[in-house]
Amino acid sequence: MANTSQSKKRARQNETRNEINRARRSRIRTFVRKVEEAIAAGNAEAAKTALLAAEPELARGVTKGVLHKNTVSRKVSRLSARVKALSAN
Template sequence: MANTPQAKKRIRRNAARTIVNGNRVGRIRTFVKKCENALTAGDKEAAAAALAQVQPELARGVAKGVFHKNTASRKFSRLTKALSALA
């Protein structure tokens, strides 16, 4: 158990950041799923529009520290590759 005031504050701060970061990851996953569903349906226009929304969300996730840079790059690369395969 935390004894110092700083440690107690750190616990409060970590709990708050966990909620924010969880929401951020959930938002990114939602955008990725929209893109994947459009790709599965074969709707190239909708998939391209969804992919355009996914890219900045992934980049923001990297900037905020909830995703590793390579993880975001891999996800975006796979989605882009799947989109180009529809052509």
């Protein structure tokens, strides 16, 4: 348990940041899930639209420190490849 006033404050701050980061991660996952659902349904137009909405959310996750930039880069790359393959069919 935190003893000093500084460590007590840091514990409070950590709780707050944890809630905010959890909400951000959840929001990002929702956007990615919408893209994946559109791909699974075979709807190329909806998948493309969902991907365009998801990319800025993923990028925002990097700037806010929730996700690593390489992770986001990999996710965007793989999703866009799947959308592109769906559009080609």
